[in-house]
Amino acid sequence: MAQLILDNISKQFDTTDRAAVSGVSLTVREGGFLALLGPSGCGKTTVLRMIAGFEQPSDGAILLGEKCLADGRAMVPPEHRNMAMVFQSYALWPHMSVAENVGYPLKVRGLSGQARDAKVREALASVRLEKFADRRPADLSGGQRQRVALARCLVTDPDVVLLDEPLANLDRHLRQEMEETFREFHSRSGATMIYVTHDQAEAMALATDVAVMSEGRLLQVATPEEIYARPQGRLVGELIGQGAILSLPLIGEGLRLLDWPAMRALLEDRRPSTQIDILVRPQDVELAEGGVPATVTSVLFEGERYAVRLSLLDGQTLRAFAREAVRVGEKLHVVIRSAWRL
Ligand SMILES: Nc1ncnc2c1ncn2[C@@H]1O[C@H](COP(=O)(O)OP(=O)(O)OP(=O)(O)O)[C@@H](O)[C@H]1O
Numbered sequence: 001m002a003q004l005i006l007d008n009i010s011k012q013f014d015t016t017d018r019a020a021v022s023g024v025s026l027t028v029r030e031g032g033f034l035a036l037l038g039p040s041g042c043g044k045t046t047v048l049r050m051i052a053g054f055e056q057p058s059d060g061a062i063l064l065g066e067k068c069l070a071d072g073r074a075m076v077p078p079e080h081r082n083m084a085m086v087f088q089s090y091a092l093w094p095h096m097s098v099a100e101n102v103g104y105p106l107k108v109r110g111l112s113g114q115a116r117d118a119k120v121r122e123a124l125a126s127v128r129l130e131k132f133a134d135r136r137p138a139d140l141s142g143g144q145r146q147r148v149a150l151a152r153c154l155v156t157d158p159d160v161v162l163l164d165e166p167l168a169n170l171d172r173h174l175r176q177e178m179e180e181t182f183r184e185f186h187s188r189s190g191a192t193m194i195y196v197t198h199d200q201a202e203a204m205a206l207a208t209d210v211a212v213m214s215e216g217r218l219l220q221v222a223t224p225e226e227i228y229a230r231p232q233g234r235l236v237g238e239l240i241g242q243g244a245i246l247s248l249p250l251i252g253e254g255l256r257l258l259d260w261p262a263m264r265a266l267l268e269d270r271r272p273s274t275q276i277d278i279l280v281r282p283q284d285v286e287l288a289e290g291g292v293p294a295t296v297t298s299v300l301f302e303g304e305r306y307a308v309r310l311s312l313l314d315g316q317t318l319r320a321f322a323r324e325a326v327r328v329g330e331k332l333h334v335v336i337r338s339a340w341r342l
Pocket residue numbers: 013014015016019020038039040041042043044045046047198
């Protein structure tokens with residue numbers, strides 16, 4: 001195994017004006033788990049398909065260690081890359097049993113008999129499906145089908161596992177359970193994994209690194225903790241966490257992490273000036289005396305708390321959590337304990 005390197009790759013389809021992917025460079029460390037995160041149409045799947053070998057980059061190169069998998073001139077076909085891909089749709093063969101589905105890639109590679117059976121059993125055990133070996137996919141739940149798809153990719157010992165929104169078809173409860181399965185799968189297999197999703201919570205929960213894309217470009221790559229604490233720019237700020245973004249006057253090139261005295265000074269500064277974007281997360285907004293005035297514009301009961309939307313005097317929106325119920329139209333005060341300049 002080796003690190004997977006995307007060196008300035010771009011993809012321009014003949015049928016569109018704008019490139020689907022523009023100059024993406026990143027290195028996925030060996031055994032790493034990278035989430036490729038971004039809104040619909042930002043080019044995530046195209047990047048994944050270029051790594052798998054289903055699309056050729058128009059420009060740039062893809063390397064696995066020293067080996068060049070593709071560049072603008074040549075490419076190694078998908079079947080010679082030792083990679084496996086798991087799709088949202090599972091892509092299982094309905095007429096085959098679970099064990100036959102899982103064993104199929106081995107059959108294609110000419111492995112048979114006990115050696116094949118042993119590998120299939122091991123792969124099924126790793127996703128806790130030993131007892132389901134003789135069932136057909138139609139007789140399994142969505143989560144179990146996705147586990148079969150995982151076992152089928154594990155069986156060939158791939159260097160790289162590519163996952164394209166594999167949990168998109170599952171309900172919330174099952175998604176959480178499957179996240180656990182993916183984490184286990186990653187630590188057992190030791191494979192490098194690349195996981196495409198538009199769900200930031202899923203990306204954060206699973207990956208060792210998160211790469212955020214927008215309109216074909218890579219905006220930031222960092223660990224989940226780093227990207228949450230220090231998002232770079234408005235687009236990443238909007239995607240990560242449930243924060244509100246305030247436009248406030250620029251006062252010097254100072255700190256990026258702002259406390260309440262700094263925020264208060266910005267909120268009360270009425271001088272015309274260049275505006276900067278400041279990310280404020282709901283958990284950092286306190287409904288408290290001594291803050292700046294705000295009006296409640298919506299309240300949503302979430303069980304353990306109320307999610308509140310507030311309007312500041314200048315009309316900008318904030319989000320907050322409240323333990324006690326508040327009313328729409330109520331006037332109160334807010335203190336912003338911490339904020340991040342994007
Ligand atoms: N084969 C193709 N031919 C032409 N354009 C394409 C092709 N595949 C993708 N595109 C375009 O490239 C852009 C990126 O698409 P891509 O599927 O990579 O985005 P995505 O981020 O994975 O989106 P989603 O989350 O909706 O799957 C889109 O504008 C899409 O319409």
